Amino acid sequence: xxxxxxxxxxxxxxxxxxxxxxxxxxxxxxxxxxxxxxxxxxxxxxxxxxxxxxxxxxxxxxxxxxxxxxxxxxxxxxxxxxxxxxxxxxxxxxxxxxxxxxxxxxxxxxxxxxxxxxxxxxxxxxxxxxxxxxxxxxxxxxxxxxxxxxxxxxxxxxxxxxxxxxxxxxxxxxxxxxxxxxxxxxxxxxxxxxxxxxxxxxxxxxxxxxxxxxxxxxxxxxxxxxxxxxxxxxxxxxxxxxxxxxxxxxxxxxxxxxxxxxxxxxxxxxxxxxxxxxxxxxxxxxxxxxxxxxxxxxxxxxxxxxxxxxxxxxxxxxxxxxxxxxxxxxxxxx
Ligand code: SF4
Ligand code: FES
Numbered sequence: 059x060x061x062x063x064x065x066x067x068x069x070x071x072x073x074x075x076x077x078x079x080x081x082x083x084x085x086x087x088x089x090x091x092x093x094x095x096x097x098x099x100x101x102x103x104x105x106x107x108x109x110x111x112x113x114x115x116x117x118x119x120x121x122x123x124x125x126x127x128x129x130x131x132x133x134x135x136x137x138x139x140x141x142x143x144x145x146x147x148x149x150x151x152x153x154x155x156x157x158x159x160x161x162x163x164x165x166x167x168x169x170x171x172x173x174x175x176x177x178x179x180x181x182x183x184x185x186x187x188x189x190x191x192x193x194x195x196x197x198x199x200x201x202x203x204x205x206x207x208x209x210x211x212x213x214x215x216x217x218x219x220x221x222x223x224x225x226x227x228x229x230x231x232x233x234x235x236x237x238x239x240x241x242x243x244x245x246x247x248x249x250x251x252x253x254x255x256x257x258x259x260x261x262x263x264x265x266x267x268x269x270x271x272x273x274x275x276x277x278x279x280x281x282x283x284x285x286x287x288x289x290x291x292x293x294x295x296x297x298x299x300x301x302x303x304x305x306x307x308x309x310x311x312x313x314x315x316x317x318x319x320x321x322x323x324x325x326x327x328x329x330x331x332x333x334x335x336x337x338x339x340x341x342x343x344x345x346x347x348x349x350x351x352x353x354x355x356x357x358x359x360x361x362x363x364x365x366x367x368x369x370x371x372x373x374x375x376x377x378x379x380x381x382x383x384x385x386x387x388x389x390x391x392x
Contacts, residue, residue: 062142063140067114067333068148080144081112081135085323092323093146094156094185096163096270097222098134099325105227106134109220110159111185118143130155153189162188166201168217176272178285179358180200181324182220203248208238208256211277211336212266216248218239219273225249225265232329233259249273260299263335267318267326278336279307279315286357290350292319295343300330305350306341313339322353 062073065083068091077121084092091261093114098106106112112134116127121141130152133144146152165183171177203216226239226249241250266274289308296302307315316335318326338344352359 063138065138065140065142066142067144068146073295074138076137078138079106080114080116080131080136080138080142081106081265083138084133084144084146091146092227093133094181094189095134095323096185096220097224097266099224099227100323100328101325102224102227102231102268105222105224107132108222109163111156111163111189113152113155113159115145116142117145117149156189157191160186161194161196162221163221164190164194165196166199166217167220170218174215174218174272175275175280175285176218177357179324179354179356180272181270184354184356201245206250210293211332213275213277213280214249215275215317218271218306219249220271221247221249222270224268224270227272228265228268228329228342229262232261232264260331260333261329263332264318264326264329266335267320267329270324276315276317276335278339282314283309287344288314290352292347292350293344294347295338295345297331297334300334301328301330303328303333304330306344306346311341313341313344319350320354324354362373 061075063076063078064071064073065080066072067080067084067087070087070091072083072087074086078086081093081098082097093112093385095106095109096111097108098112110132112132114133114136115130116136118124119127119142120139120161122139124141133146140362167182171180171183174180175203177183201217208214208218221240223240227237238250240247242248264278266276269275285307291306291308292303293306294301294303303319304316305319306313307317316330316339318328318330321327
């Protein structure tokens with residue numbers, strides 16, 4: 059078997075290992091051509107194939123069989139072939155289909171962003187903003203569910219769930235005891251803990267980090283602040299259970315939330331334990347490394363102090379620099 063295969067995505071060619079999916083090949087190129095992914099999560103085996111946001115057009119199957127694929131395919135589940143040509147943002151068909159996927163995902167998702175703790179770092183919010191239509195055609199009542207309690211640390215809002223299954227994979231693969239899963243089918247499908255048991259194992263908090271929407275949120279952070287007003291700082295501690303590498307989210311002098319460090323696709327770099335996440339919220343518990351760089355194109359990246367890029371007009375005029383003194387100071391102060 060060849061050591062690498064060539065695939066061209068939106069006109070950019072990359073060589074990848076055989077068996078790589080189109081989505082991961084696109085991630086090796088990076089930038090705008092990477093399809094959005096709401097259910098695939100590279101650290102969770104078997105994830106992907108549920109949400110269809112990553113649809114792409116395969117305009118040439120391979121060097122050996124250049125016929126195009128008859129339908130759009132889920133890039134997170136389709137492996138590349140040597141000589142394959144793929145269109146993502148260069149295909150009007152894909153852009154149109156993605157609008158439909160967003161519309162479908164929003165059919166049952168409440169538009170409660172103003173009171174949702176995930177606002178600002180919600181992948182569905184970003185997806186709808188970047189790929190959705192302005193108005194909905196849906197006039198029926200949205201689903202409602204009976205309330206489930208997932209213990210004192212994790213809040214479940216089932217109405218916001220898009221059934222991506224990521225949290226189920228976390229429970230399956232990262233904790234030693236899965237007591238929740240998806241029950242029911244179709245529009246009755248829901249995340250549930252069998253017999254309402256609290257999820258009390260050491261790594262269950264990672265479900266919050268993998269949830270792309272506000273269906274699973276941190277009860278210890280609920281309603282404390284809008285995320286774009288907080289200051290993210292990388293820190294670590296000597297933890298016997300996990301790597302202890304986290305991001306602390308500050309409001310003033312207080313740590314109001316602890317999360318895993320997330321990459322540009324919103325994926326945790328390393329999963330963290332519940333002690334680090336929920337029980338270690340004093341600055342003195344941590345060794346501070348420095349400001350966290352947020353590389354996502356989302357409102358979450360605004361208002362942080364990490365870098366300040368003054369407009370050219372401010373750079374040239376000392377008087378304007380004086381007016382912005384406070385901002386400059388905030389930019390250099392941790
Ligand atoms: S609760 Fe969140 S992570 Fe779990 S299936 Fe629903 S959307 Fe996905
Ligand atoms: S990311 Fe591919 S189907 Fe959800």
